[in-house]
Amino acid sequence: MTKVSHLGTASRPLASTLALALALAPTTLLAQDAPAFKLGVVSFLSGGASGPFGVPSRNAAELIVDAINKGTLPAPYDTIGFAGTLVEPLFADEASKNVVADYQKLVQKDEVDGIVGYNSSGSCVAIAPEVEKLETLTVLSACGTSQIFEEIVTEPKYLFRAASHATMDNVAAARYVVEHTPEVVEKLSDIAGINQNYSWGFDSWRDFSASIQVLKEDVEIANEQFPKIFAGQYGAEISALLTARADVVHSSFWGGDLEALVIQGAGRGLFGRTQMVLTSSDTAIHRLGRQIPDGTIIGARGSYSIYAPQSELNDWFRQAYYDRYGVYPVHPAYQMANAVLGMKAAADKAGVGTEEAIIANLKGLSYEGPGGIVDMALADGHQAITGSAYGTYKFDTETGLGTVENIVTYKAECINPPADLTSQEWIKGGFVGADCE
Amino acid sequence: MKFFDKTEWSLLYALPVLIILLFALPTWLVNYVQVSMGMGLVALAVMIQMRAGLVSFGQGLYFCIGGYTAGMASKFWNISDIFVILVIAIVVTVAVSGILGFLLRRYREIFFAMLTLAVSMILFALLSSSHELGSTDGFNLPQASYLGWHPEGETGSTVLFILTAILTLACAILINRFLRGPIGKIIEAIRENELRVEYLGASAHVSVHVLYMIAATISAIGGVLWSMALGHVTPEMANWTTSGQFVFIVILAGTGNVFAPLVGTLILEVLRVYAVEISPNTWQMILGIVMLLTIVFLPKGLWSLFERFVKRLSSKEPAA
Numbered sequence: 212m213t214k215v216s217h218l219g220t221a222s223r224p225l226a227s228t229l230a231l232a233l234a235l236a237p238t239t240l241l242a243q244d245a246p247a248f249k250l251g252v253v254s255f256l257s258g259g260a261s262g263p264f265g266v267p268s269r270n271a272a273e274l275i276v277d278a279i280n281k282g283t284l285p286a287p288y289d290t291i292g293f294a295g296t297l298v299e300p301l302f303a304d305e306a307s308k309n310v311v312a313d314y315q316k317l318v319q320k321d322e323v324d325g326i327v328g329y330n331s332s333g334s335c336v337a338i339a340p341e342v343e344k345l346e347t348l349t350v351l352s353a354c355g356t357s358q359i360f361e362e363i364v365t366e367p368k369y370l371f372r373a374a375s376h377a378t379m380d381n382v383a384a385a386r387y388v389v390e391h392t393p394e395v396v397e398k399l400s401d402i403a404g405i406n407q408n409y410s411w412g413f414d415s416w417r418d419f420s421a422s423i424q425v426l427k428e429d430v431e432i433a434n435e436q437f438p439k440i441f442a443g444q445y446g447a448e449i450s451a452l453l454t455a456r457a458d459v460v461h462s463s464f465w466g467g468d469l470e471a472l473v474i475q476g477a478g479r480g481l482f483g484r485t486q487m488v489l490t491s492s493d494t495a496i497h498r499l500g501r502q503i504p505d506g507t508i509i510g511a512r513g514s515y516s517i518y519a520p521q522s523e524l525n526d527w528f529r530q531a532y533y534d535r536y537g538v539y540p541v542h543p544a545y546q547m548a549n550a551v552l553g554m555k556a557a558a559d560k561a562g563v564g565t566e567e568a569i570i571a572n573l574k575g576l577s578y579e580g581p582g583g584i585v586d587m588a589l590a591d592g593h594q595a596i597t598g599s600a601y602g603t604y605k606f607d608t609e610t611g612l613g614t615v616e617n618i619v620t621y622k623a624e625c626i627n628p629p630a631d632l633t634s635q636e637w638i639k640g641g642f643v644g645a646d647c648e
Numbered sequence: 649m650k651f652f653d654k655t656e657w658s659l660l661y662a663l664p665v666l667i668i669l670l671f672a673l674p675t676w677l678v679n680y681v682q683v684s685m686g687m688g689l690v691a692l693a694v695m696i697q698m699r700a701g702l703v704s705f706g707q708g709l710y711f712c713i714g715g716y717t718a719g720m721a722s723k724f725w726n727i728s729d730i731f732v733i734l735v736i737a738i739v740v741t742v743a744v745s746g747i748l749g750f751l752l753r754r755y756r757e758i759f760f761a762m763l764t765l766a767v768s769m770i771l772f773a774l775l776s777s778s779h780e781l782g783s784t785d786g787f788n789l790p791q792a793s794y795l796g797w798h799p800e801g802e803t804g805s806t807v808l809f810i811l812t813a814i815l816t817l818a819c820a821i822l823i824n825r826f827l828r829g830p831i832g833k834i835i836e837a838i839r840e841n842e843l844r845v846e847y848l849g850a851s852a853h854v855s856v857h858v859l860y861m862i863a864a865t866i867s868a869i870g871g872v873l874w875s876m877a878l879g880h881v882t883p884e885m886a887n888w889t890t891s892g893q894f895v896f897i898v899i900l901a902g903t904g905n906v907f908a909p910l911v912g913t914l915i916l917e918v919l920r921v922y923a924v925e926i927s928p929n930t931w932q933m934i935l936g937i938v939m940l941l942t943i944v945f946l947p948k949g950l951w952s953l954f955e956r957f958v959k960r961l962s963s964k965e966p967a968a
Contacts, residue, residue, distance in 0.1 A: 256929050302928040308890060309917070311878045312679045316921060319676035333785045337880035340788060344801075356785055363788060408777050409784035437777065 247299040248292070248564050250276065250554075251317040253328035254352075254547070256304040259441050263466035263494050264330045264543045268352060269302060270536050271544035272327065275551045276300045278531065285523040287579070293555055296564030305334055314338045318347045324566045325349070327550045330543065332356035332410055335372075339363045342370040348566045350573070352550035353543060355380075355411055357634045360590035367593040371573055373550040373585055375597050375627055377411065378418050378634040380463075380490045380512050382626045382642075385422035387508060387601035388459055388488060391619050395458060395486045401433035403457035403485075405448055407468060408437040415463035415490060421638045423459070433457040443471050449479055457485055465491045470499060477504050493517050494541045496613040500606065507604040509615055515545035515582040517615055518600035528581040540581075549580035549595070553587075586623055589630050596623035622646065655824050655905060659817045666813040670806065679877075680921065682809050684914040685816040686874025687711075691897040691909035692823060693863035693870070698903050699827070700859055701839035705761045706768030707894050710741055710864040712886035714871020716775070719881045722790050730792040730811065730876060737868045745864035749857040756842075768886050775883035786882030789875060812873045819866045820906045826862060827906070831855050900942050902949020912950060 252272045255265025276298050278284045282291035292298060301321055305328070307313050317323050325348040329335050335354035340363060342349040349370050351359070355377030364370055389396055402423055406412030416435060424430050434455035436448040449472075452460055460481070464472050469492055476482055482504040489495075493511035495503065503509075511518050516539065519525045528548060532540040540548075554569050556578035561568035575592030578585055588596045602615030625647035628637035637643065652660065670678055690711045697704050717737040721727040727736075748767060755763055776784050791804045799807050826832050834855045837845045842852050875881045884890060901912025919938065923931035946952055 257932055304924050304928050304931060307920075307924075308884070308893065309680075309683050309878065311880060312676075312683050313921075313924075315679050316676040319674060333882050333884070336782070336785045336788065337878070337882075340879060358782075358785070408773075410782065411784075413777075413779055413783055439773075 247297045248325065248566075249299050249301060249321065249323040250551075251301050251303060251321065251323040251326040251328075252276075253303045253305050253314075253317070253326060253334075254543075255306050255330050256302070258306040259466065260330055261306070263541070264353065265305065267541050267544040268328065268330065268547035271532065271540060271547040272300060272302075272551055274528075274532055274535055275548050279551070279555055285527045288524070288552060288555055288559075290559060293558035293564030293569070294562050296558070305330060310334045311337050311341055314341055315345065318345045323347070325554060325569065327554065328352050328547065329354055332358075335359055336363060339370060343368060348554075348570050350550045350553060352547045356414065360594050361633045367590060369570060371553070371587065371593045371595075373553045373580075373587075373595045374546045375513060375595060375599070375623070376634065377414055377463075377512075378628065378638070379596075379599055379623075379626045380510055381415055381418035381461075382422045382638065383599040383601055383621045384461070384488050384490050384508065384510055385419055385426055386621065386626065386647075387619055388486065389423065389426040391601075391617060392486060392508070392603075396427065399427060399430060399458045401431050401455070401457040402459045402461065403432070403434040403436075403452050403455050404461040405436040405438065405445070405452060405472065406461075406463050407440040409440055412437060412440075412463055416461065418634065418638060419461045419463075419488075419490070421635075425638060425641055441468060443467065445472055445475050449476050449481055452476075453479065453481060453484065459488060460485045461488045461490070463490045465494065469495050473499055473503055477502060482507060491542075496604075497538065500611070500613055501608075503604050503606070503613060505603075505605050508601060509604050510599075510601055512542045512599075513545070513582055514598045514600045514620060515542035516540060518602065518618065518620070519545065519582045520620075522579070522581070522583075524579060525581040542582075545580070545582045549582065549585050549597070552580050553578060553585060553595075584623075588623070589627070591630075596627040598623050599626055622648075653824070653828070655907065656821050658907065659821050659824070663813055663817055666817075667810060670809050678809065680917045681914060682812055682877045683874055684917050685812050685910070686870045686872075686877060687894070687897075687917075688910035688913035689816055689819055689870030689873070690867045691894045691901070691913050692820065692906060693867040694894045695898045695901075695903050695906075695909045696823060696827065696835075697859060697863050698898055699832075699839065700835035700856060702756065702856070702859075703761045703895060704764045704863070705888060705891050705895060706764030706766070707863070707867050708886045708888070708891035709764070709768035709771055710745065710867035711871040711874070711890065711894075712768075712771055712775070712881075712883070713737065713741055713744065714868035715875035715881040715885050716781070716871075717868070718872045718875050719787060719789050720781070723787065728790045728793045728798075729796070730794060730808075730872070733792075733876075734815075734869060734872055737872050738865055741864050741868035742861060745861045749860045752860060753853045753856040765888050765891065768891060769888060772883050772886040772888075775886065782882075784883055786880055786884075789879050789881065791879075792876045808876060812877065815869060815873060816910065819869060820910060823862070823866065824906045831858055835859050896939065898949075900939065900949060902946075902951035904948060904951040904955060908949060908951035915950065 254268040255261040280297050327350045329351050330353045332354045335351050339359050346369055351372040353374050357376040357378055404416040406416045438448050488508040490510040491512055492509050493516045529539055557569040557573035557576055558564040561572045576587050583598050585595045585597050600618055600620040602618040605614050605616045607614050625645050628634050629644045690707050694704050694707050714737045717740055718733045721733050792808055834850050838852050845852050897912045897916050898909055901908040923934040
């Protein structure tokens, strides 16, 4: 008896679910009429780079894709889907020993129509040849290395990158120091750097020190420190920098390492004694607030987050991101937004949301992102150049928020090499063809 | 005595099976089978050391030496012939492990684990700070060639898969021989009671030294095959997290048979692929839970499941 009555009560919700499913069926059928554009989204979802980079980019992709499918983005992106084709995101973790095999799996098993993402240069270097081999539209959203199109894939067809490479950050930083901090430049004779001991740190320091030495004569390198990534303790390095008495100290630290450097360096007077230049520090502003000493030069790897220009798209992006995730978007989120919007812009231009149409139309395209214009100008229209901006930190005691002042924006053409030169040749040759007006 | 034992026959039969899989499975899965063979060899190296009670937390060292030999041979000397690369890798590995063996053979337990880890991390640090070798970004490898033959595209990957399968199984057979041989027996005795081994007239130090060099060599072969398949090397190969993964595989798979680490690697890879698919944010938790369950319920690894299954079969047969 009990069993029967039990079954009776259980079948009621079952029946109502069935009825509900039947009622919903027509709408789901409608959505399936046109096959969706399957978009693989790859970023660090675990490990040390997930907090500062991976998760913000994943969130931005989720937010933008949802808005694209609902058609809630501001103009010119206010149409639904990639030219009407709905986008179905598929998230994957970049933290993997077999990043190439995972890429092949996304293409061959999940049969994605396009892939967007990748934070680390190491991953980008590894997958770049695979992209051309498997012939799948792939838009790299971040990874800083200039090698991708300069050395590895010299004739790209399927591979794009919607972000400038890291050379830009450091050329702009050097220009800002030399041209906009007169009191520092007057006595500038020695520079020093503290960067992490991996590609990003080495490349950043190489570009920054070379640029400064081109922009101002007789500048010596007083000291260069390359502590281990995720070290967290920089006592010895800070001592070395303090005794080196450099006029400018450059750092491309990010995430937790950056926060540790700021707290430990400010505590020991490093920031007061020298002009600090932090090229990737917008992510630290809302976390550290008043702990960042005023006067520190802050970079955001482009005209992103605090440096994003006023526009309807940017206002929407900041607000929507804040409403959904409780924080304002940082530069990795902007870069991902740029990459996804580039695909949409290309599809809308073609009028069809297919992989082929996006490949054909993204090439050489110039479109608007939340951080300003993205111009696919280099590498035969596959590598973006974007503008950048630098400013000086000022903590606003009234609002309790960190701000930047003396903001200088740089045009993409001013801080990126022309199409026919590699970054190193361009810097060493004295920035030939730089258009900074 | 028969020339091949049961395990060796199975390894021989595995070759045609792998070749059938190459054509039967979808390409993405073949990729994972292929990388699993390269990594499986390193796991096998960890496994044979575990037989002697030695846990190597730095097997990534030789995995990385193999990979970087392949990379540097093609980068600096323009050599893409896989046989030449393998010979160079083996020579380098034998030299390095031969020298390091004099130090490491004197240590056991946690001291051995920590020293192997330390040596591996030295290579990691050196490669990370060498700008010519692409620092932590590493660099890419060309497609392999075979004694002057340069197959491209699909043919190239097919040939590399078959060669990888042949070499992996050949290594596994040789390792099985080694484990059945005198030193193989001695290393198990070392795990049980090293002092007695010495009293019986065998040298524990020499046996561990030989064992260490053999483990290093197959790890380097694994490194060459793995990096040729993926076309990219990074210092991450020598990082302790990579080495830890090999230890993980052996604990998951068990040390019962040379097959166990090879199959274990593939199971772990496939498990990881599906864990990422099911839960991209917390896939490590799934792997961790599987690890815990294995340790609690199958202390001798997944291989013990298979052994139990075989035992039950053979006990039923005479009755039927």
